[in-house]
Amino acid sequence: MEIMDGVNLTLKPTKKYKTNQILISFTTNIKNQKEITARTLLADLLETTSLHLPTQRDVALKLSELYGASFGTSVSRYGNVYGVNFIINVVNDEYLAETTEILEDTFAFLNEVIFSPQIKDGEFVADIFQIQKQNLQAFLASLDDNKQGKALTRMNALYFRDHLQQIPTVGQLEDLSSITANQMAQYYHKMITEDQINIVVSGDVTKQQVKSALKIMPLVARSHKQLDLVYSQPDSTVVKYSDERENVSQSKLNLAYNLPVDHDSQDRFAAMVFNELFGGSALSLLFQNVREKNSLAYYAESDYDIFRQELWVQTGIQSENKEKVIDVVGQQLSQLRQGKIKQEQLDKIKASMINSYIARSDSQSVDLSKALATSLTGVLTTPKQWIANITAVQVKDIARIANLAHLQAVYFLDGRQD
Amino acid sequence: MLQKYTYPQFKEVLYRTTLANGLTVNLLPRPDFHKTYAVMTTNYGSIDTKFTDSQEKQVDVPAGTAHFLEHKLFEKEDHDAFDVFGKYGADVNAFTSFTKTSFLFSTTGNLTKCLEFLLDFVQEPYFSSETVEKEKGIIGEEISMYDDDPDWQLFFGMLGNLYPHDPLSVDIAGTKETIAQIDSEILYACYNEFYQPANMDLFVVGGFNLADVLETIETNQANKQFIERSSMVDTTTFLGDSGDNILPFVEKKMAVMRPKSMIGIKGMEPVPAKRTSLKYKIELELGLYLLFGESSILFQELYQKGIVDDSFNYELSVERGFHFVVISGDTTYYEKMEHEIFSTIKNAEQILANSKREFELAKKEFLGQYIQAQNSLESIANGYEGRLFEHATLFDYAEQIQKISLSDVTDTVALFLKPGVISTSRILPIT
Known part of the structure; x- marks a missing residue:
């Protein structure tokens, strides 16, 4: 329900969990690439201190007082939409020996960290700003220490033509250095006053309780915007290749494909099954053929981002097997394109997807992210519809999707020693 | 006998029993949940590289054997455990630590079949020289991946310092050199030593019916023969031969x-x-x-x-x-x-x-x-x-x-x- 223009509240009442979980998400479209990195810094600044909790230790002690409430901020990307999220998970006092006002206290805490930042005279307080900027700098600089992550980032930079999409969701080092404490305060005010806000609450709570708890927050109406969600780019006839040498023991080979399937189309179900069958599970063609049959890799998997219409394959291999792995991956896709799929394997894949889907409904945080996604996409799929649509996917549907997937970029992190 | 443990503050009731063959079973019904999660654990991990077998013979196996064994239990003569769980729509996995090996599944349907199959695939080993050789490539890549993981290397650098003469200092997966020495005979020897029901436990938690699940487990176990062992596995050793003689x-x-x-x-x-x-x-x-x-x-x-x-x-x-x-x-x-x-x-x-x-x-x-x-x-x-x-x-x-x-x-x-x-x-x- 929209509680005021541009501010949406979704309530998920349940007694299944021993906690109450609250998500407050600020979403927007971004035009200036620097803002991606700035919003990560903003999420860090708001997570660690506030006006009345001026040090990181004050925040930590406050959370202990709230019975070890798990609190964190994060940034997210759904296609062209960028989110700054505040999530807190707090015990339901029914399971404590004493009675408390923990739910009210939790909303008061969120109010404090979101609406009372350490901004003085139009800028974030200098020492706070410096610490967080330095920490983010170190974090961004060390992202490449994870070689699988590095290969993924490089592959995306190669694949995407849009500058914003080339940048990791958390931003990049080169955009950080020029950000000032004054600009950060401006980014903060922009987020607080202009972003679309989604609030999701799950737990043993009533609408009345939540609405009254929210009253303490100085939320103001903002123009309701229909955000531009999907990023797509046309197929290129030229496949881009990039090789990089590094002194590593395992080489990484990643392949990126364009996969133009709309997030609200019926075809999205076939696309999900296709990905699962291609490389999304231990029953998939990639796992069975790259790993099990040819013993070429420990991991060989595919993944799919429907809001960016990108499909990709990640493998960790020995350098000398690169061409062979490219061949085996290509053969698997070609099998799917020709519809050479055993009915038994398709049935297993679908059964396993349906099982995971139902199993995920036992998770409170999954409930929250589903509610957020529904709010952002405007697409509501009931469990019954989801299961029926997955069940209905046939071999010919998968072949059709597989034929839409076109290889666009190949990135290789080469650990060859010579 | 089924023991009942109640935790009123947390509104939980746990049931525990030890079967005739020695297997410990824990059952925790959570009626609100769609999912059931089951994990079968052997009190055997990467540090257990030396033992005295049933013929009183001292056995010394290569580092990484417990983890290798975990991988190989999935593959049988004519089927693969991933496939069978796949048919039931369940997720299956396993992990090996320093002192434990665990096999687990989670499912929202076909629970009886999944439980029976978990017990069967863990308790009916099949190792052949062909499948053992093939696994060396896969685990070799797993080891390479950890070689490039700086946090893992930092941690094992520390273990090498604190426990320089103990198996604790070697990667759980072993090294490419140690796994090269593993063959099916070694896997059977370790399997027979450590995968005895009395050295294992099963924990089932989720939206299941207590009586049904207990009966499934009891029937399955009563129908199986296990190699009799005169003594329990000796896993009481305190590690740290080096004492304070560590690398600083x-x-x-x-x-x-x-x-x-x-x-x-x-x-x-x-x-x-x-x-x-x-x-x-x-x-x-x-x-x-x-x-x-x-x-x-x-x-x-x-x-x-x-x-x-x-x-x-x-x-x-x-x-x-x-x-x-x-x-x-x-x-x-x-x-x-x-x-x-x-x-x-x-x-x-x-x-x-x-x-x-x-x-x-x-x-x-x-x-x-x-x-x-x-x-x-x-x-x-x-x-x-x-x-x-x-x-x-x-x-x-x-x-x-x-x-x-x-x-x-x-x-x-x-x-x-x-x-x-x-x-x-x-x-x-x-x-």
Whole structure:
């Protein structure tokens, strides 16, 4: 329900969990690439201190007082939409020996960290700003220490033509250095006053309780915007290749494909099954053929981002097997394109997807992210519809999707020693 | 007989029984959940490389055998466990640690079939030289992946320092050289030694019917023959032959941007027996939280000075036969961080004595965290350590924490730190 223009509240009442979980998400479209990195810094600044909790230790002690409430901020990307999220998970006092006002206290805490930042005279307080900027700098600089992550980032930079999409969701080092404490305060005010806000609450709570708890927050109406969600780019006839040498023991080979399937189309179900069958599970063609049959890799998997219409394959291999792995991956896709799929394997894949889907409904945080996604996409799929649509996917549907997937970029992190 | 354990504060009832063949079974119904999660665990891990077999023969197997065995139990003569669980729509996985090997599935349907198959695939080994050879390529790649993981290398650098002569210092997966020596005969020998029902337990948690599940398990087990063993597996050894004869320092260069440093403290006494061990573990956890946790004075000072960020962390490991603590962070100023950690260790008793308010908050924090973890079926089942803490579950942790005093914590921490067996491990960028 929209509680005021541009501010949406979704309530998920349940007694299944021993906690109450609250998500407050600020979403927007971004035009200036620097803002991606700035919003990560903003999420860090708001997570660690506030006006009345001026040090990181004050925040930590406050959370202990709230019975070890798990609190964190994060940034997210759904296609062209960028989110700054505040999530807190707090015990339901029914399971404590004493009675408390923990739910009210939790909303008061969120109010404090979101609406009372350490901004003085139009800028974030200098020492706070410096610490967080330095920490983010170190974090961004060390992202490449994870070689699988590095290969993924490089592959995306190669694949995407849009500058914003080339940048990791958390931003990049080169955009950080020029950000000032004054600009950060401006980014903060922009987020607080202009972003679309989604609030999701799950737990043993009533609408009345939540609405009254929210009253303490100085939320103001903002123009309701229909955000531009999907990023797509046309197929290129030229496949881009990039090789990089590094002194590593395992080489990484990643392949990126364009996969133009709309997030609200019926075809999205076939696309999900296709990905699962291609490389999304231990029953998939990639796992069975790259790993099990040819013993070429420990991991060989595919993944799919429907809001960016990108499909990709990640493998960790020995350098000398690169061409062979490219061949085996290509053969698997070609099998799917020709519809050479055993009915038994398709049935297993679908059964396993349906099982995971139902199993995920036992998770409170999954409930929250589903509610957020529904709010952002405007697409509501009931469990019954989801299961029926997955069940209905046939071999010919998968072949059709597989034929839409076109290889666009190949990135290789080469650990060859010579 | 089925024992019933009730936890009124957490509205939970746990059932436990030991079957005629010795298998321990824990059942925790959670009627609100669609999913059921089951994990079957053998009290056998990577450190168990030496043993005396049923013919009183001393056996010494290559490092990485337990993990290799875990991989190979999935593959049978004419089928693969992934496929069978796939047919039932269930997710299946396994993991090997220093002291345990666990096989698990989660499902929302076909529970009886899944349970029977879990018991069957773990209890009916099939190893052939062909399938064993093929696995060496896959595990070799797994080892390569860990070779490039700087956090893993930092951690094993520390274990090599604290336990230089023990199997604990070798990667759980072994090395390419040690796994090259593994054959099907070795796998059968270890299987027969350690995969005895009396050395294993099964934990089932989720939306299932208690009577049905118990009957499925009992029937399946009653129909199986196991090789009789005259004696129980000897897993009581206290590791640490090296005692305080450790390596104080190791430094490795890797393709990283930022240095990593870790301080390790070796537990020199075996942990107390039975439930006292749980109390000991929680007291140490609380003490370490007060000294090194996110609300500690040490962290606050290092953070404010820009010496560490939230990569700063500590971890207590208490397992069968050993326990140790590591404190680590990614920082350019690793020498300053190390210096401050050493100084906190030195002044630990003093700091704890002045932490009355923080201690009360820490108890709230821990209790809340234990309750939050009860939302997760996986946390409940994986948090169970069998005989190690005398069958304690998350609910026992939550009950126990409410009874601990600051002086208990101070005493336990003092006892742990007193021998002062401390080492440093670093990963530095290639310059």
